[in-house]
Amino acid sequence: MTTKLLVVDDEANIRLLYAQELSDEGYEVVTAANALEAAEKLQGADFDLVVLDIKLKNESGIELLQRIVKERHTLPVILCTAFSCYKDDFSAWLADGYVVKSSDMTELKDEIKRVLAKRQKAATAAA
Amino acid sequence: MKGGGYPLSEVLPYILTEFQEQKSQMGAMLSFLNSKTREIKFLREVGLVLQTSLDLDEVLSVAMTAITAGKGFGMNRAFLLMTDKERRHIKGYLGVGPKDYEEAWRTWEDLSRSNFTLKELAKNFQKTKLTSEKVKFHDILGLLTVPLSDQGHIFNRALRGKKPILVENALNNPDLDRGLARILGVDCFLVMPLISRNRRIGIIIADNCITHKPITLQDMQSLETFAFPVAFALERASLYERLQEEVAKQKSANLKLREQQELIVKMEKMALVGKITSSIAHSIRNPLMVIGGFARTLLKGSPEDDERRSYLESIVRETRQLEEVLSEVLDYSESLFPVMDLWDLNKLLSNALDELGSALEQTGVICQQELSAELPMVQIDYKQISYCVKTIISTALAAMEKGGELRVETELDGDGVLVRISDSGAALTKKAQDALTAPFFLTQEMGAGVGLSLCKTILERQGSSLSISNRPGGGNTYSIRLTTKKETI
Numbered sequence: 001m002t003t004k005l006l007v008v009d010d011e012a013n014i015r016l017l018y019a020q021e022l023s024d025e026g027y028e029v030v031t032a033a034n035a036l037e038a039a040e041k042l043q044g045a046d047f048d049l050v051v052l053d054i055k056l057k058n059e060s061g062i063e064l065l066q067r068i069v070k071e072r073h074t075l076p077v078i079l080c081t082a083f084s085c086y087k088d089d090f091s092a093w094l095a096d097g098y099v100v101k102s103s104d105m106t107e108l109k110d111e112i113k114r115v116l117a118k119r120q121k122a123a124t125a126a127a
Numbered sequence: 128m129k130g131g132g133y134p135l136s137e138v139l140p141y142i143l144t145e146f147q148e149q150k151s152q153m154g155a156m157l158s159f160l161n162s163k164t165r166e167i168k169f170l171r172e173v174g175l176v177l178q179t180s181l182d183l184d185e186v187l188s189v190a191m192t193a194i195t196a197g198k199g200f201g202m203n204r205a206f207l208l209m210t211d212k213e214r215r216h217i218k219g220y221l222g223v224g225p226k227d228y229e230e231a232w233r234t235w236e237d238l239s240r241s242n243f244t245l246k247e248l249a250k251n252f253q254k255t256k257l258t259s260e261k262v263k264f265h266d267i268l269g270l271l272t273v274p275l276s277d278q279g280h281i282f283n284r285a286l287r288g289k290k291p292i293l294v295e296n297a298l299n300n301p302d303l304d305r306g307l308a309r310i311l312g313v314d315c316f317l318v319m320p321l322i323s324r325n326r327r328i329g330i331i332i333a334d335n336c337i338t339h340k341p342i343t344l345q346d347m348q349s350l351e352t353f354a355f356p357v358a359f360a361l362e363r364a365s366l367y368e369r370l371q372e373e374v375a376k377q378k379s380a381n382l383k384l385r386e387q388q389e390l391i392v393k394m395e396k397m398a399l400v401g402k403i404t405s406s407i408a409h410s411i412r413n414p415l416m417v418i419g420g421f422a423r424t425l426l427k428g429s430p431e432d433d434e435r436r437s438y439l440e441s442i443v444r445e446t447r448q449l450e451e452v453l454s455e456v457l458d459y460s461e462s463l464f465p466v467m468d469l470w471d472l473n474k475l476l477s478n479a480l481d482e483l484g485s486a487l488e489q490t491g492v493i494c495q496q497e498l499s500a501e502l503p504m505v506q507i508d509y510k511q512i513s514y515c516v517k518t519i520i521s522t523a524l525a526a527m528e529k530g531g532e533l534r535v536e537t538e539l540d541g542d543g544v545l546v547r548i549s550d551s552g553a554a555l556t557k558k559a560q561d562a563l564t565a566p567f568f569l570t571q572e573m574g575a576g577v578g579l580s581l582c583k584t585i586l587e588r589q590g591s592s593l594s595i596s597n598r599p600g601g602g603n604t605y606s607i608r609l610t611t612k613k614e615t616i
Binding site: 013021024100103 | 405408409412413415416417418419420421422423424427443446447450454485
């Protein structure tokens with residue numbers, strides 16, 4: 001079964017780039033342009049991980065993060081943002097990972113692998 | 128002719144005696160008049176200075192010279208005591224006169240040879256002797272502190288009575304406190320209150336400790352007359368001095384306020400710069416990611432012999448370069464606002480090494496840690512110091528592309544903590560070391576690898592330091608010294 005990722009970013013080109021690059025890594029990628037769309041897609045299917053931008057048009061990715069953690073506390077979230085300063089903001093600590101946006105997506109890919117492995121380990125231990 | 132001769136011969140001796148008596152009386156009156164004339168002249172001379180001077184030292188010099196100089200009241204020694212600012216105590220302030228016979232004769236001989244007026248003497252005293260006289264009688268002055276509430280003390284009695292008290296035969300007088308006579312070392316002295324407009328200004332004690340000449344009623348009256356202008360001038364000068372102090376305090380407060388205002392304006396400007404930089408960075412980072420990201424995707428999908436690959440490689444390289452500049456700009460704008468707190472340095476280093484774990488693995492470098500277990504907490508901005516440590520480790524790793532050993536050590540160093548990060552790569556020349564840590568903004572531009580320069584600037588701004596040295600046996604050591612601050616519980 002392929003790993004299913006939800007990518008939330010308000011920039012269409014960035015969504016396209018994520019979809020392209022992460023599909024190449026073997027993930028099934030679904031994208032959402034805003035919090036509402038993300039919530040709808042989360043309702044409709046089971047995801048293994050969410051890649052979330054903090055600054056969405058007219059809304060905050062942090063609020064969406066809080067909602068996901070509250071409603072689906074086992075679903076891991078990686079914040080991927082243009083700002084490095086949020087890393088120290090305690091509201092961002094809810095996320096499982098934090099990556100600063102870069103044209104070289106190696107760091108994001110590594111972080112996705114790390115978070116998924118960690119979840120897998122926790123799930124195995126719980127079982 | 129017996130019984131004859133001069134008819135007045137029998138009364139002549141009486142007349143002569145009477146004449147002698149009259150002559151002596153005239154002489155005494157003349158001397159009294161002379162002394163009074165001198166006193167008036169002297170009081171006028173001194174009074175002029177006292178009336179106009181606002182300089183406390185000048186007033187003191189004139190007053191004390193007038194009391195002790197032969198041309199003045201000619202007392203051997205005088206002490207001035209003044210009430211303190213809080214008006215709780217009367218305290219010894221200045222003593223003038225010789226300490227022993229030898230000094231007395233030497234001073235008086237010098238004075239007899241000179242022809243100074245009283246004013247000149249006072250000026251000379253202020254210039255050359257005022258400070259040393261304060262020190263000379265330091266011991267006696269220190270013992271003369273009396274609370275103004277001690278009603279029975281002779282100082283307070285004189286102040287209350289507003290009249291001088293002449294103390295005679297003090298050591299044998301059971302009614303008197305002998306302590307004061309013992310401190311002064313004389314048994315005859317005059318205690319003169321200084322009162323101005325009902326305010327207790329101080330006390331003058333005068334004595335003839337060298338010549339032991341008795342203090343006469345006339346001396347006492349003359350000094351009493353003199354005490355009024357002295358008290359007035361002292362009060363005015365000390366009020367003026369206090370006013371000057373207040374003005375200086377006000378000036379310094381104003382200066383501080385202006386500095387604070389300037390700082391606030393500067394901070395506001397810097398905050399604005401930070402906000403703008405952050406906003407621009409965000410607007411630039413997204414398009415850069417798209418441009419560079421797609422170029423990478425295309426590059427991955429293009430055949431090795433495609434000549435367009437070099438164009439794509441250029442796009443990837445240039446966008447990467449722009450992203451680095453952007454990160455440096457953001458790091459710098461964030462470094463402007465350190466948030467200082469107490470942190471465990473060993474933990475910071477372990478976290479930094481964890482974060483750089485994959486880079487360490489890639490280079491095949493072995494990491495040795497020697498972290499002192501007894502380090503106090505350090506007062507730092509965690510994020511910034513973590514950035515510095517990571518930048519240094521990355522620099523050290525870059526020097527060991529073919530593998531090597533990275534050493535991370537911490538130790539207590541006086542009132543600070545020393546962090547040493549060493550590599551086993553090629554030793555940097557002194558020139559290269561200086562270039563790496565040249566002050567940020569002086570010699571380098573953004574994107575030219577400002578990493579270590581920025582570290583140095585950050586560390587210095589937090590009161591710490593960064594130095595690079597060659598390691599014995601090859602390699603380089605980067606040393607950071609951080610200050611500690613004891614925890615207050």
